[in-house]
Amino acid sequence: MKKADIVSAAVTLAMDVDAETRQKIEAFCKVRGAARVVYTIDKSILGGIVIQIGDDIYDGSLLSKIDTVRQSI
Amino acid sequence: MVNVKEIGKDLIKKINDVRPPADDRACGKIISSGDGIIHISGLHGVKYNELLEIRGGYRALALNLEHDSVGAVLFSGEDKVGCGDFVYSTGETAHMRVGEELLGRIVDPLGQPLDGLAELTSTETRPVEFPAPAIMDRGKVNTPLQTGILAIDSMIPIGRGQRELIIGDRQTGKTAIAVDTILNQKDENVICIYVSIGQKASSLAKIVNTLRTAGALEYTSIVCSTADDPVPMQYLAPYSGCALAEYFMYRGKDVLIVYDDLSKHAVAYRTMSLLLNRPAGREAYPGDVFYLHSRLLERAAKLSEEKGGGSITAIPIVETLAGDISAYIPTNVISITDGQIYLESELFNSGVRPAVNVGLSVSRVGGSAQRASIRNISGQLRVNLAQYRELAIFMQFGSDLDAETQKMLSRGAKMTDTLKQRQYLNYSVRDMLVLLTVSQSDLVDKIPEKKIVAFNEGLLDYIRANHASLYGEIDIDKKLSEELKNKILSVAEEYINCSVGIEQSAPAAASGA
Amino acid sequence: MIKFFGNQMLAAIGDLVEWESIVMHLIALVILTVGLYFLLFKPVKRMIKERQDKIRKIEKENVDLNEEVKKMKESSEIVLADARKEAAVIHENAIKVANQKADEIVQGARRQAKGMIDRTEQELEEERRKLGSDIEKQIAEVSVAVAQKVIARDITPEDNKKLIEESLSEWSKN
Numbered sequence: 030m031k032k033a034d035i036v037s038a039a040v041t042l043a044m045d046v047d048a049e050t051r052q053k054i055e056a057f058c059k060v061r062g063a064a065r066v067v068y069t070i071d072k073s074i075l076g077g078i079v080i081q082i083g084d085d086i087y088d089g090s091l092l093s094k095i096d097t098v099r100q101s102i
Numbered sequence: 103m104v105n106v107k108e109i110g111k112d113l114i115k116k117i118n119d120v121r122p123p124a125d126d127r128a129c130g131k132i133i134s135s136g137d138g139i140i141h142i143s144g145l146h147g148v149k150y151n152e153l154l155e156i157r158g159g160y161r162a163l164a165l166n167l168e169h170d171s172v173g174a175v176l177f178s179g180e181d182k183v184g185c186g187d188f189v190y191s192t193g194e195t196a197h198m199r200v201g202e203e204l205l206g207r208i209v210d211p212l213g214q215p216l217d218g219l220a221e222l223t224s225t226e227t228r229p230v231e232f233p234a235p236a237i238m239d240r241g242k243v244n245t246p247l248q249t250g251i252l253a254i255d256s257m258i259p260i261g262r263g264q265r266e267l268i269i270g271d272r273q274t275g276k277t278a279i280a281v282d283t284i285l286n287q288k289d290e291n292v293i294c295i296y297v298s299i300g301q302k303a304s305s306l307a308k309i310v311n312t313l314r315t316a317g318a319l320e321y322t323s324i325v326c327s328t329a330d331d332p333v334p335m336q337y338l339a340p341y342s343g344c345a346l347a348e349y350f351m352y353r354g355k356d357v358l359i360v361y362d363d364l365s366k367h368a369v370a371y372r373t374m375s376l377l378l379n380r381p382a383g384r385e386a387y388p389g390d391v392f393y394l395h396s397r398l399l400e401r402a403a404k405l406s407e408e409k410g411g412g413s414i415t416a417i418p419i420v421e422t423l424a425g426d427i428s429a430y431i432p433t434n435v436i437s438i439t440d441g442q443i444y445l446e447s448e449l450f451n452s453g454v455r456p457a458v459n460v461g462l463s464v465s466r467v468g469g470s471a472q473r474a475s476i477r478n479i480s481g482q483l484r485v486n487l488a489q490y491r492e493l494a495i496f497m498q499f500g501s502d503l504d505a506e507t508q509k510m511l512s513r514g515a516k517m518t519d520t521l522k523q524r525q526y527l528n529y530s531v532r533d534m535l536v537l538l539t540v541s542q543s544d545l546v547d548k549i550p551e552k553k554i555v556a557f558n559e560g561l562l563d564y565i566r567a568n569h570a571s572l573y574g575e576i577d578i579d580k581k582l583s584e585e586l587k588n589k590i591l592s593v594a595e596e597y598i599n600c601s602v603g604i605e606q607s608a609p610a611a612a613s614g615a
Numbered sequence: 616m617i618k619f620f621g622n623q624m625l626a627a628i629g630d631l632v633e634w635e636s637i638v639m640h641l642i643a644l645v646i647l648t649v650g651l652y653f654l655l656f657k658p659v660k661r662m663i664k665e666r667q668d669k670i671r672k673i674e675k676e677n678v679d680l681n682e683e684v685k686k687m688k689e690s691s692e693i694v695l696a697d698a699r700k701e702a703a704v705i706h707e708n709a710i711k712v713a714n715q716k717a718d719e720i721v722q723g724a725r726r727q728a729k730g731m732i733d734r735t736e737q738e739l740e741e742e743r744r745k746l747g748s749d750i751e752k753q754i755a756e757v758s759v760a761v762a763q764k765v766i767a768r769d770i771t772p773e774d775n776k777k778l779i780e781e782s783l784s785e786w787s788k789n
Contacts, residue, residue, distance in 0.1 A: 043775060050776050057783050075763065076770045077778040084144030086129035086188065089782030091766060093157075099759045100159045102116040102751075109751045113758075219737050221744070314734075315727050560712075567711040600705040 038063035041071050041079040043091070058082060128191045132156070133171060138180045138332055139377045140189075142172045148191045151231060157188045161212075163196060163334055166378050173378045175334040177212065197227035198342040200349035205293065208310065208324040211335050211342040216326055228345040230338060234400040241406035246471045247358065247415050250286030250528025251279065253458045253521040256480035256538060258443055261471025262292075262356050263404025263413035267435055269420045269427060270445030274457050276419045278525050279443065280360040281309055283417065285318050286528040287358060292415075293350050294322040295359040297343035300336045300366035303328045316526070336370035344401050347414045351403075354410035359402070363419035364395060368431045385430045392434050399438050427462075441465035455522060460487055473531060478581045479538045483517075486542075490514025509547070516546045519554035531578045533562050539587055540594045548598050557601065564597045 038058040046054075058066050063082045075091035130144030140162060148154070154162040154174055160183055166173030176183065199213025201224030208217040211230075215222055243261035260266045268276045284294045296313075298306050306326060313319045325343040327336045340361050347357040361367070368391055375388035383389050395418075402416035420435050425446065427436065436442055441464045450457035469477070493510060497503065503511070520541040523529070529537065537558055540546065549557050565572055572593060575586060582590075 042779075043770070044772060046772070046776055046779065050779055053780065053783055057787060060787070072767070075767050076775050078782055084130060084146060086131070086144065087782070087786055088129060088188065089778065089786075091770070091778065092763075095759060095763055095766075096157065098117065099755065101119070102113060102755045106750075109747055109754065113751055113755060116755075219734075219741050221741075314730060315723075317726060317730075563712045563716070564708060567715055568708050600701075600708070 036063065037065040037067050039067050039069065039081040041069050041074060041081075041090075043072055043074050043076045044070065054078070054080070061085070130172065130189045130191075132183060132185050132187045132189060135176075135183055135185060137377050138176045138334065139374075140174050140176060140183065142174060142189050143170065145172050145189060145191055148172055151195050153192045153194055153196050155190045155192055156183050157190075158182060162189070163338075164191075165374070166380075175332075175337075175374055175378070177332060177334050177338075180332060194229075196230040196338060196342075198230050198345040199224055199226070200228045200346050201226050204323045204346060205321060206319045206323070208326050210331075211325060211327055211338040213342070226349075228349055230341040230345050231397075232345060232348060232401065234397070235403045235405060235409070239403075239406055239409050241404045241409075241411065243404050243413075243467050243471050245356070245413075246468070246473055247283075247292070247356075248286055248290065248531060249279070249283040250530070251282055251456055252523055252529055252534055252537060253456060253460065254279070254443060255472075255529075255531075255534060256476060256521075257460055257484050258441065258458070258463045258465040259468035259472040259476070260415065260417075260441075260465060261404075261468045262415050263402065264441070264465070264467050264471070265399050265402045265416040265418070265439040266465060266468070267418050267420060267439040267442040268445065269422060269432055269436070269442050270457070271422055271425055271447045274445035274447050274450045275455060275525075276421070276445055277305075277309065277362055279445075279456055280362060280417055280419060281312060282525060282528060284313065284322055284358065284360065285316050285526065287321065288316075288318060292321070292356045292358050293347075294318070295325060295343050295347050295357060296322060297325045297340050297359065297361050299327055299339050299361065299363060300329050300331075300370060301326075301362060303330070312526070333370045333373045336367065337374060340364070340367055340398050344398060344414070348401065351405065351412035351414045352410065354405075354412045356413050356415070358415045358417065361398075361416065361418040363421050364435055365421045365431050368394065387430060391431070392438075395431075395435055396438050399435075440467045453522070454518065455525070458521075460484065461491075473578050474580055475535055475576070475578050475582055476531065476538070479535060479542070482542065483538070487514065487517060490517065512551055513546060515551055516549070516554050517541055519551075520558060522555055527559075529562075532573045532576050535576060535578070535582060536562065536565065536590055536594075539582065539590050543591055543594075545591060545594055545598065548595075557598075560601055561594060561597050564601075565593060569593050 038061070040054055040058070055066050058080065061082045073092065075095070077090040077092075077094070078087075079090050080087040128145055128147045130142040130148075132140050133143045134141045140156075142154075145154075145164075148164050148167065150164065150167060152164045154164055156162060156176075156179065158179060160179030161177040162174040163177065164172050164174045174189075196212065198211070199209070199222060201222075203222060203224050204213075207215055207219065207222070209215050209222070213222065213227070241263070243263045245262045246255075247260045247262045247264070249255055249260060254260070258266075268279055270276050280296070284296065287294055296309070298309075306324075306328060310319070310324060313322055313324075323346060325339055325346065327339040343359055343361070347359045350357045368387060371391060371394055372382075372387050376382060376386065380388045383391075399416055399418065402414040404413040405411055416439075418435060418439065420432050422429065422432050427433070427444070442462075444459045444462040445457045446459045447457070449459060490510065491514070493507070494514060497507070497511060520537055540561065541558075546554075572589060575589075576582070
């Protein structure tokens with residue numbers, strides 16, 4: 030899949046964020062080739078952010094961080 | 103007892119050591135999972151044979167890179183991973199833990215200990231798949247690898263760095279030969295690696311026990327995948343074993359690696375391939391099953407002196423069905439290796455053990471590595487045996503035999519008996535020289551036919567106890583001198599006189615002369 | 616009377632026997648004796664001598680034989696002694712071999728026993744370590760679960776914002 034095909038980025042958040050952060054997120058997604066950003070709120074990721082653009086997944090959630098800690102101890 | 107304070111300290115230390123996760127690792131999602139195979143969407147940057155990590159700490163190996171998905175086989179967590187789980191690429195291929203501390207241990211194909219002993223602390227690893235040594239890095243096979251089995255060392259000699267196949271039906275003593283060979287490497291400065299591929303856990307336990315009681319585990323490492331291990335583990339086992347062997351080889355050591363057995367490895371690979379929807383070929387094996395074994399066995403080599411002079415001697419084992427060596431896997435492996443030891447169930451059942459079929463067994467490079475003393479004395483052996491066998495078949499028609507023919511037949515039978523050898527009874531080179539000298543002299547006519555095996559064992563004990571100096575005189579790297587030969591014969595005669603008895607041997611001697 | 620008869624007798628004998636014939640007889644007797652001696656006595660004597668020789672020879676042979684028997688007796692004794700010695704040597708050898716084997720077996724058994732003890736000790740040690748790590752793992756699980764709950768409750772929008780911005784800047788670097 031090429032980057033040109035990608036139109037939307039799926040962003041998952043634990044809670045709503047202010048406009049300034051949203052702007053930053055959208056700017057980031059644009060750089061990665063997404064024209065549109067779709068937000069979802071998912072409490073289970075605890076905190077942080079997960080961005081999926083096409084097949085690329087950027088996982089910056091607290092859940093995954095805790096998972097790594099759990100795995101390494 | 104368990105130190106509770108230690109636990110707390112350990113935990114805190116570990117938490118402090120946690121490295122921050124790399125957030126931008128390439129990541130994909132599982133879209134289907136079943137039979138130990140997962141299909142992943144995403145993961146565009148993944149490479150062939152790359153190790154994947156699934157959330158939850160499970161591992162998989164990427165094998166099919168397709169247009170819109172990646173097919174991978176699971177090493178663990180077959181029933182734990184599900185659709186939608188994130189899969190991360192690790193950027194590295196599967197690695198095997200290596201190091202001196204693996205000697206005496208039983209590990210799985212990824213280097214995790216399985217023997218319930220101390221944890222392995224070595225952090226050094228080697229990629230499981232590694233290119234074979236280049237042509238210029240290779241040296242000539244010139245050092246013998248003593249198996250301790252008379253029939254093999256005299257007629258099918260194996261050199262260090264050679265690949266010698268052991269092939270035969272089930273229950274013909276294939277593994278026994280391999281185990282005997284490992285046992286014989288004591289004090290030979292050879293590191294042994296036994297790779298079990300899809301073996302029964304019970305038979306593996308027996309082998310481990312044998313090695314342990316004989317003290318052979320000190321220089322042996324066992325890479326183990328039993329029949330109930332996930333198929334990818336079975337597939338990986340020989341490559342992991344080879345990676346461990348390479349670690350020692352590139353350190354200038356001599357390594358012996360036994361793959362037991364490659365037909366099960368091919369079956370494991372076939373399972374994976376069919377589940378991954380690769381096209382099936384002859385006997386439903388995938389098209390690259392030849393390459394599967396050739397790239398493994400090609401890694402066995404003798405390195406040149408500049409590269410340290412280490413070697414890997416590979417002894418793959420292949421099981422045939424009903425003696426059919428023209429099946430797909432046997433022909434493949436035969437053509438890859440530098441010779442084969444062919445075991446026959448007929449011979450095995452008629453009491454010839456090891457059941458080596460001397461006619462069909464060959465060693466293509468070992469001859470130049472054979473010790474001069476043995477080569478000199480066993481040169482005639484193969485021809486004599488072939489002649490005897492021909493004569494024996496001819497004489498089955500039961501015509502009258504003249505004295506000369508009868509003598510030849512009895513000598514042939516005695517020769518065959520001399521080549522019989524109990525399991526776990528290994529002969530040293532000097533033992534072999536004595537046995538070969540005596541069995542090819544006129545002295546054998548004095549020994550009754552049924553007593554050869556007992557005589558041989560007794561003779562060696564007798565020499566060890568009473569003529570220990572004789573062994574000191576034998577130089578195993580030189581041709582036996584006439585004088586020494588006569589000395590051996592006189593000692594043997596002495597033993598004949600006191601074991602077989604003069605009354606019995608006298609008439610025989612008279613007729614023999 | 617007696618004288619008369621004596622004279623008469625002498626006269627009669629004198630008539631009867633003439634001195635010449637007596638001499639002739641004597642001569643004949645001598646010739647006969649000599650002839651017979653040569654013809655008969657010599658062969659007999661020779662025969663007797665031969666006989667004697669033979670007997671002497673037999674006697675000598677007997678002596679020789681006796682000596683030989685004696686010698687053989689002696690030699691057989693030597694052989695017997697040798698055989699005894701040889702038997703002793705063989706016996707000794709056999710004992711040596713047996714002893715060696717016994718030593719090997721004992722050594723093997725000892726090594727095996729030592730190996731078993733060592734191994735059991737190792738296993739015990741490992742078992743202990745495993746127990747420790749099991750407990751550790753349990754504690755870790757619990758603490759992580761607690762941490763998760765606490766974080767879920769306590770996380771503030773500010774923390775969240777900081778986290779997001781950190782992640783974004785980290786990703787933007789590459």
